[in-house]
Amino acid sequence: MNVYLPIAEMSVNWLAILVMGGGVGFLSGIFGVGGGFLMTPLLIFLGIPPTVAVGTQAAQLTAASVSGVIAHWRRQNVDLEMGGFLLAGGLIGSIAGVYLFRYLDSIGQIDLVIQFSYVILLGAIGLLMMWESLRSMVKRRSSGGAGRGRLHQHNWMHGLPWKRRFRRSKLYISVIPPFVIGLFIGVLAAIMGVGGGFIMIPAMIYILGMPTTIVIGTSLFQIIFVSANVTLFQAVLNQTVDVVLALILLIGSVVGAQFGTKFAGYLRGDQLRGLLAILVLLVCLQLIVELAVEPSDPFTIEWIR
Amino acid sequence: MRRWFGPICLVAALWGMGVAASRPAAAQGLVADLSSHLIAITTDFTGQELLLFGTLDDPSRQDVVVVVTGPQQTVTVRQKKETLGVWINRRFTTFEQVPTFYRVAASNPLAEILTERALDRGQIGLRNLELSQASGSNTFREELERFREAFIRRQVESGLYADQVDPVRFVGGRLFRTTIGFPANVPTGQYIVTAYLVENGDIVDAQTTPLIISKLGIGADVSVFAYRQSLLYGIVAVVIAMMAGWTASWIFRRL
Numbered sequence: 316m317n318v319y320l321p322i323a324e325m326s327v328n329w330l331a332i333l334v335m336g337g338g339v340g341f342l343s344g345i346f347g348v349g350g351g352f353l354m355t356p357l358l359i360f361l362g363i364p365p366t367v368a369v370g371t372q373a374a375q376l377t378a379a380s381v382s383g384v385i386a387h388w389r390r391q392n393v394d395l396e397m398g399g400f401l402l403a404g405g406l407i408g409s410i411a412g413v414y415l416f417r418y419l420d421s422i423g424q425i426d427l428v429i430q431f432s433y434v435i436l437l438g439a440i441g442l443l444m445m446w447e448s449l450r451s452m453v454k455r456r457s458s459g460g461a462g463r464g465r466l467h468q469h470n471w472m473h474g475l476p477w478k479r480r481f482r483r484s485k486l487y488i489s490v491i492p493p494f495v496i497g498l499f500i501g502v503l504a505a506i507m508g509v510g511g512g513f514i515m516i517p518a519m520i521y522i523l524g525m526p527t528t529i530v531i532g533t534s535l536f537q538i539i540f541v542s543a544n545v546t547l548f549q550a551v552l553n554q555t556v557d558v559v560l561a562l563i564l565l566i567g568s569v570v571g572a573q574f575g576t577k578f579a580g581y582l583r584g585d586q587l588r589g590l591l592a593i594l595v596l597l598v599c600l601q602l603i604v605e606l607a608v609e610p611s612d613p614f615t616i617e618w619i620r
Numbered sequence: 621m622r623r624w625f626g627p628i629c630l631v632a633a634l635w636g637m638g639v640a641a642s643r644p645a646a647a648q649g650l651v652a653d654l655s656s657h658l659i660a661i662t663t664d665f666t667g668q669e670l671l672l673f674g675t676l677d678d679p680s681r682q683d684v685v686v687v688v689t690g691p692q693q694t695v696t697v698r699q700k701k702e703t704l705g706v707w708i709n710r711r712f713t714t715f716e717q718v719p720t721f722y723r724v725a726a727s728n729p730l731a732e733i734l735t736e737r738a739l740d741r742g743q744i745g746l747r748n749l750e751l752s753q754a755s756g757s758n759t760f761r762e763e764l765e766r767f768r769e770a771f772i773r774r775q776v777e778s779g780l781y782a783d784q785v786d787p788v789r790f791v792g793g794r795l796f797r798t799t800i801g802f803p804a805n806v807p808t809g810q811y812i813v814t815a816y817l818v819e820n821g822d823i824v825d826a827q828t829t830p831l832i833i834s835k836l837g838i839g840a841d842v843s844v845f846a847y848r849q850s851l852l853y854g855i856v857a858v859v860i861a862m863m864a865g866w867t868a869s870w871i872f873r874r875l
């Protein structure tokens with residue numbers, strides 16, 4: 316059951332990796348997030364070096380999002396124009412992020428920055444989603460499931476220039492917010508080794524005001540290219556992409572994601588967001604504990620090639 | 621073939637040096653060899669044991685100590701300290717030319733057969749392993765000692781250093797043998813296996829045997845590809861990922 320990973324330079328039980336990939340893929344299919352924020356810590360827990368976990372994870376994300384986006388594409392749940400502007404920002408952001416990663420790594424603070432960014436973002440997003448999801452569940456109960464009223468709130472964002480019509484999203488907004496969101500996600504994607512779907516989805520819903528159904532497909536579409544870009548950069552700059560590990564993971568995760576996407580059809584939007592909020596808050600809590608509790612060994616070693 | 625030329629030359633040179641340099645006049649013959657001089661890490665590698673065997677003249681007054689050291693690398697050790705309720709990497713130091721793997725086997729407890737001076741000079745045993753601070757890093761001695769201990773502790777935990785001395789057994793008369801265990805996470809490169817002949821508390825003879833641990837087969841090809849042609853490797857990884865995603869979706873549409 317063991318297979319030797321050529322880049323990670325260790326042998327692992329491939330069945331364990333396959334099952335793990337399947338589980339994370341299932342969740343990513345349901346929520347439309349890449350699942351990187353779950354997969355990376357799990358891989359590190361199995362003993363894969365963190366840098367290899369992050370690099371390989373990017374390749375696996377690419378596969379999972381291609382598989383996921385096709386299902387959404389069929390239901391016309393992808394806004395290509397919006398995705399394009401998010402992507403433009405994402406590519407620039409992820410390149411900047413890879414260089415920032417290298418700098419933080421050289422001064423030994425990359426782990427801390429990763430964990431802190433996770434805590435702040437996951438905490439804020441989890442609470443926001445939880446609040447919103449509970450409110451809409453209560454509202455649905457009291458109003459007997461009436462329509463959604465106004466599409467979105469008007470705010471400062473609508474004063475920005477370069478407005479254009481995004482037909483699929485039924486929006487008329489400036490192109491600046493999607494570009495800036497993409498840029499921000501790109502930096503995070505490179506630093507955290509994740510696609511950033513779990514941040515982008517709430518941002519698209521609450522900041523851009525896109526409909527939930529379109530959001531998941533569009534975010535997957537954008538993640539394909541950002542994660543492919545990160546894979547390439549990690550392979551070239553750090554040689555941390557293990558194709559053997561990636562293959563096992565992606566077989567598990569694409570199968571899992573297919574079941575997840577089917578399963579998501581049985582859930583309502585507010586339930587979906589509530590579940591994702593719980594997941595996000597749990598990961599956040601785990602990270603806070605890790606940062607605050609005294610480590611079993613305060614010393615770590617790092618070999619320099 | 622060419623790939624092996626460098627390593628083999630180096631090992632041959634080391635071998636010669638070991639044999640030539642450590643043959644004091646009184647020393648009596650020590651002959652030792654490994655069951656294999658190459659460990660191939662293939663896709664199903666889960667660790668391996670090698671047998672070191674040999675003979676010496678008089679087991680009643682002579683002992684054998686075997687030291688296995690892995691390829692040398694630079695290592696940074698970092699220490700976390702609590703700062704405003706959070707554990708942050710605060711102190712660090714860098715050691716140069718540190719063996720990635722270290723193991724000792726002996727026919728009797730080290731302290732009983734070798735003097736402190738001989739142990740120290742031969743860097744035999746984890747306690748006597750020298751770690752030299754990298755030029756440019758200037759940690760004070762007391763702290764340096766803490767970093768040294770922490771490094772060795774972490775290495776022992778990962779199975780690459782052994783804090784116990786393995787036994788060397790005599791199998792009838794002058795023949796001795798010991799097994800050397802290499803775990804699944806063993807680093808690749810050129811290893812040095814040295815057998816010391818011990819007499820009257822001192823090392824009187826030594827023999828160095830070459831050992832190469834290398835990736836072979838698909839694993840090796842992948843690794844060479846990833847390091848030598850990283851751009852192409854990255855592109856292939858992305859294409860494989862996209863194809864896999866698309867294939868999965870295609871299969872599921874038909875189910």
